[in-house]
Amino acid sequence: MPPLAWHALMAFIVLNAILGLVAYVTLLERKFAARMQSRIGPYYVGRPHGWLQPIADALKLMLKEDVVPTAADRGVYNLAPIVFLVPCILIYATIPFAPDLGVADLNIGVLFFLAVSSLEIVGLFMGGWGSNNKYALLSAMRAVNQIISYDLPFIFAALVPVLLAGSLQMSTIVAAQQGLWFVAYPVFGQLAFVAFVVATLAAENRVPFDILEAESELVAGFRVEYSGMKFALIQLGEYAHMLGTSFLGALLFLGGWLGPGPAWLGPLWFLLKAVLVFLLVTWVRWSFVRIRVDQILAISWKVLLPASILLLFATGLWVATRGAGA
Amino acid sequence: MAVDARQIVEIGYGGSERLTMNMGPQHPSAHGVFRAVLTLEGETVVAVDAVIGYLHRCHEKLGETLTYVQYPSIASKTDYVAAMTSELAYVSAVEKLGTFEVPKRAQYLRVIAAELQRIASHCLWLGTWCMDMGGALGGGATVFLYCIRERELILDRFEELTGARLLYGFHQVGGTRYDVPAGWDAKVRETLDVIEQRIDEYEAMLEGNPFFLARARGVGVISRALAEEVGVSGPLIRGSGVSYDIRRAEPYSSYPDFDFRVPVETAGDCYARYRVRMVEFRESIKIVRQALDGLPAGPISSRPGVKSVGQIRVPKGEAYARIEGARGEVGCYLVSDGGPKPYRMKWRGASFSNLAVLPHIIPGHKVADVVAIMGSVDPVFGEVDR
Numbered sequence: 001m002p003p004l005a006w007h008a009l010m011a012f013i014v015l016n017a018i019l020g021l022v023a024y025v026t027l028l029e030r031k032f033a034a035r036m037q038s039r040i041g042p043y044y045v046g047r048p049h050g051w052l053q054p055i056a057d058a059l060k061l062m063l064k065e066d067v068v069p070t071a072a073d074r075g076v077y078n079l080a081p082i083v084f085l086v087p088c089i090l091i092y093a094t095i096p097f098a099p100d101l102g103v104a105d106l107n108i109g110v111l112f113f114l115a116v117s118s119l120e121i122v123g124l125f126m127g128g129w130g131s132n133n134k135y136a137l138l139s140a141m142r143a144v145n146q147i148i149s150y151d152l153p154f155i156f157a158a159l160v161p162v163l164l165a166g167s168l169q170m171s172t173i174v175a176a177q178q179g180l181w182f183v184a185y186p187v188f189g190q191l192a193f194v195a196f197v198v199a200t201l202a203a204e205n206r207v208p209f210d211i212l213e214a215e216s217e218l219v220a221g222f223r224v225e226y227s228g229m230k231f232a233l234i235q236l237g238e239y240a241h242m243l244g245t246s247f248l249g250a251l252l253f254l255g256g257w258l259g260p261g262p263a264w265l266g267p268l269w270f271l272l273k274a275v276l277v278f279l280l281v282t283w284v285r286w287s288f289v290r291i292r293v294d295q296i297l298a299i300s301w302k303v304l305l306p307a308s309i310l311l312l313f314a315t316g317l318w319v320a321t322r323g324a325g326a
Numbered sequence: 327m328a329v330d331a332r333q334i335v336e337i338g339y340g341g342s343e344r345l346t347m348n349m350g351p352q353h354p355s356a357h358g359v360f361r362a363v364l365t366l367e368g369e370t371v372v373a374v375d376a377v378i379g380y381l382h383r384c385h386e387k388l389g390e391t392l393t394y395v396q397y398p399s400i401a402s403k404t405d406y407v408a409a410m411t412s413e414l415a416y417v418s419a420v421e422k423l424g425t426f427e428v429p430k431r432a433q434y435l436r437v438i439a440a441e442l443q444r445i446a447s448h449c450l451w452l453g454t455w456c457m458d459m460g461g462a463l464g465g466g467a468t469v470f471l472y473c474i475r476e477r478e479l480i481l482d483r484f485e486e487l488t489g490a491r492l493l494y495g496f497h498q499v500g501g502t503r504y505d506v507p508a509g510w511d512a513k514v515r516e517t518l519d520v521i522e523q524r525i526d527e528y529e530a531m532l533e534g535n536p537f538f539l540a541r542a543r544g545v546g547v548i549s550r551a552l553a554e555e556v557g558v559s560g561p562l563i564r565g566s567g568v569s570y571d572i573r574r575a576e577p578y579s580s581y582p583d584f585d586f587r588v589p590v591e592t593a594g595d596c597y598a599r600y601r602v603r604m605v606e607f608r609e610s611i612k613i614v615r616q617a618l619d620g621l622p623a624g625p626i627s628s629r630p631g632v633k634s635v636g637q638i639r640v641p642k643g644e645a646y647a648r649i650e651g652a653r654g655e656v657g658c659y660l661v662s663d664g665g666p667k668p669y670r671m672k673w674r675g676a677s678f679s680n681l682a683v684l685p686h687i688i689p690g691h692k693v694a695d696v697v698a699i700m701g702s703v704d705p706v707f708g709e710v711d712r
Contacts, residue, residue, distance in 0.1 A: 037471040134347045138369070138693065207460065208537050216355045216458045216466070216697050286468050289460030291537050292694045293369055 011093070011103045018092055022239045023054035025278060032279060033286045061235075064228035069132060072225065076130030081226065081233035084123025087116045088237035091244040096171050098257050098266040109170040110162055113248055114155050117203070120241060121147045124212070127234070128222035139221030142293055143212045146202060149300035150209075154199035156308035160192035161252040163315045174256035181255040188315045193253045195308050197280065200249065202296070204242045206281060208288040209296055216290075246277040344372070347693075351380045355458050355697040358707030362684070364696065371696060374688045376681065381711040389671035394420050394638040399495030401658075404673055405709035406492060407450055410443035411651035412658075412673075412709070413497040418578060418647035419658040420499045424640035431624045432501035433580040438617045439487075439496055440579075440649070441610040442480050442514070445521060447652035448603050448610075449477040452528065455600075455701035459541050459694075469528065476524055479517045486510055499638055501627025511618050518611045525607050532600075542597040546687045546699035549594055556683045560654025560676055561606065562703065565591045565598035572650040579649075584616045596702040639666055653677050653704055675709035 027042060027050060034041025042050025068077060093116075094109035096102035106112055121143060128140020162168055164185060165176035182189040202209040213221040223234050250256060250273035257266030291299075345366040350356035359380035365373040385404055389397055401416040402409030414436055421428060428436075453473030460466020481491045488494040488504055496502055532538045548558065553566040563570050571588040573581045589605035591598035629638075642664045648657035654676030661670040680703050688696055 033468075037468050038475065039471065134345060138345075138347075138366075142369075211694070214694065216460075217349075217693050219354060287531075288535065288537050289456060289466050289541055290694070291540055292692050294692060295540055 007103060010101075014092055014097075014103055015089065018089065018240060018243070019236070022236060022243055023058065025243055025275075026057075026235075026239055027051075027054050028275070028279075029282050032282055036283075036286045058232065061232035062229055066228040066230065067225075069225050071132040073130040073132060076126050077225075078130075078230075080123050080127035080130055081230045081237070082123075083126055084120055085233050085237040085240075087119035087123070088241040088244065090116045091241070092247075094170060095244070095247050095251065096174075096256075097270055098263075099171060101267065105169060105171050107167075107169045110158060110168045110173070110248075110252075113244075114151075114158060117241065117244070118147070118151050120237065123237070124222055127226065131222070131225040133225050135218040135220075135224050136222045139212045139214070139218050139224075142214075143205075143222060145293065146205070146209065146211060146296060146300075149297055150199050150202035150304075153195060153300060153304040153308040154203050156305075156312045157192050157195035157199055158248070158252060159312055160188055160315050163312070163319050164188065166319070170251055170256075174251060174258060177255040177258060181253065181258070183253040188311065188318065189253065191311055192308075192315075193249075195304065195311065196249060196253065197277075197284075198304060199308075200245050201281060201284060202300070204238070204245060204281070206242070207285040208291050210285075210290055211293050211296060214290065242281065243274065243278060246274040246281070249277040250274040349696065351377075355700065357454065357700065357705055359711075360681075360700070360705065360707060362688075362696065362700075364693070366693065369692050371691055371693060372689055374685050374696070376684055378678075378681070378707070378710050381707045383712065385712040386671055386673060389416075390668055393666040394499055394640070394668070395634075395666075398497055398499070399493070402493040402495065403708060404675065404712055405651065405653070405656065405677070405706050407706045407708075408443050408447040408652040409493050410439045410496060411649060411656050413494065414440060414579075415647055415649050415651075415656045415658040415673075417497045417499050418649060419645050419660045420638070420640060422645035422647050423643055423660055423662050424499075424638070426500045427628045428501055428579070429625050429628055430580065430622045432626045432628075434617045434621050435502045435506070435626060436497065436579045437581065437584070438514075438614055438621075439484075439494075439502075441613045441617070442483065444610045444652045445607060445614075446477045446480040446484075448607055449473045449480070449521075451603065451652075451701075451704045452600075453477075455698075455704070456532070458697040458701035459538070469531070472524070472528065476521050479520065483510070483514055483517055486513070498627065498629070500629035501625070503627075505626045506621075511621070514614065514618060518614060522608065522611050525604065529604060539597070541694075541698055542600060542702075543593075543595060545596045545691065545695050546702060547594045548683055548687055550592075552683065552686055553594070556679070556686065558654065558680045558683050560651065560680065561599050561602040562654065562680050562683065564589060565602045566594040567592040572648055572655055576648065578647075583620065584613045586613050596698055599702045637666075639664065648674070651676050653706065653709070654680055656709075673709075673712055675712060677703075677705040677707070677709045681705050681710055 031041045042053035045056045046052030068074060091113050093103045094106050094112045096105045124143045125140045128136040128143065161173055161182045164182055165173040167173060183193045205212045223231060226234060250270060254273040257270040259265060259269035347364045347366055349364055350361035351359040361377040363375040363377065364371050388400065392400060398413050398417055401412045404412045450473065453470035456469035457466040484494060485491050486507055487510065488496045496504060548562060548566045550567045553563045553568060567590060569588055569590045574588055586609045589602045591601050640662045642662055644661045646657060646659045648655050655674065656676050657674030659672040660668045663669040684700065684703065688699055
């Protein structure tokens, strides 16, 4: 098979697998949240555990009327969900799910991931601006503030494993964790993991940092005017982004596909670890209250950013004296 | 201190125009149908205009068309979250107007109902307030569902007592309508034990949470002077350092028989109001236990059962009765011309007076604080608009 066809085939498979996975991750979150809140969660569609709920939701959203507000900027409004969704799906391009199993294991894989994942802000802002709604506009303003503030600590935290492994290529980073996962790497790895999780929460707009959505003040934020399929695309993008970041976390800190058992179990280990990271984020989401926009910015600029820069410097010094991969 | 009805806060704002944003009457945090017109400079609220009246049902006029026998079961619809208190306020006013003796057993039953209602109402308040701060998709909803679970226990007890879960018709002029069913008192004690233990859990969950403290501390400060000027009552005025509780200031229904503490906090912020209510939970539990222990035997009403709707007649005159509801002073003013119906009736809703403080404390805060402050005031719009 020519390499181009191989990549295209892999892209097709990964795209569809991810879409299915994202749908079921929402079910997982709903069940998990229901457990925390002493509820049952989805139950009736696909008894007894609501197995068909994601499909029912998707069908419902597809069949719903697509309402465009009269005063909306139609072009921007219609384009925004797509602009939002594309980077959220594109981040999967450089994630290898096992050695040589992935769309493209670029030698700048981590950089590509971080760059593309920050692009979602464009779609967010377009949605908030194009809706011509004051709640959406406020939310878009908050989005720009927050994502700019948290992308930096997010990137710095993700660069610590890169320094430890000495490579931006994801498969090399996993290979460097053969002996010791970076989450267990004394001090540097652990601090970086904490910083990564906090920055992830903010970059994904999850409680306690979900001031964009903020349904108690801004109703639904930038997507308040979206309905039907466009709403479904935004929702899909949000969860795809969240799951993608969980995969990145599992890859950078939890040793990716490394695990006991035969090699073909690798992708399953990887998936399990990514779901664990996802559940960690969900756990935080359902236990905290939201914080205010000024407090969010203060946490980022006064604490998280200086701390992550310091951590990166310290890791650099450590690696310079010890040598990468040691 | 004289205060203007509308406060505007000037901030150093570099932007060119202000944004006027409607919050409500259709809004997730409107607590019913409250409409706040916010004037924003960026994220900061510089002025707020409160618009009420969306739930107006001519309740006071309705009170003039119904007899003293009929109205008590409608009275519960003013403050539907704490229905027992408004019923009690109305029958107390009628009892003042005429000369009706209330047997000791009925007085104790009224205290039990009122205090259980306070617990149920505070449960709903804690849940909705946390949801205002934490979102329906987040940690706030978790607290909300926990609180609803506890409120449900009390509603179950009320259902066993009166047959209704929300609007009870428990009180009548001269006493109460129902006596406690067999085995009820053991069930109530069990419920109180469960709730007492879970309140400890909530306190641990919320007060050990830096994000919660960051949202509640120093937000929406009502100074003592402002609280006295605007005339807030209940947990709001006690959170601002004034020890004022009608159960103490003007005791009714055998409250002097019970040993309880009136919590006072001096900070005046959302956190102080939260602390006051958390202590009130415990004090109410204490009162119910004492009332159950000391429940005297005897009749539950000084009047025979209902034979006709025009049965009660009171002499000409006027009376004002007030009681300490979950949200503050609930008062009922009646003017009688000697007939079977009041000539004029007027409610003093606690939420209505408490709401008046919002335009004074909201300006200067961020948009997110608006909902936190509003939730801490705990308005029920049935009582505001009547």
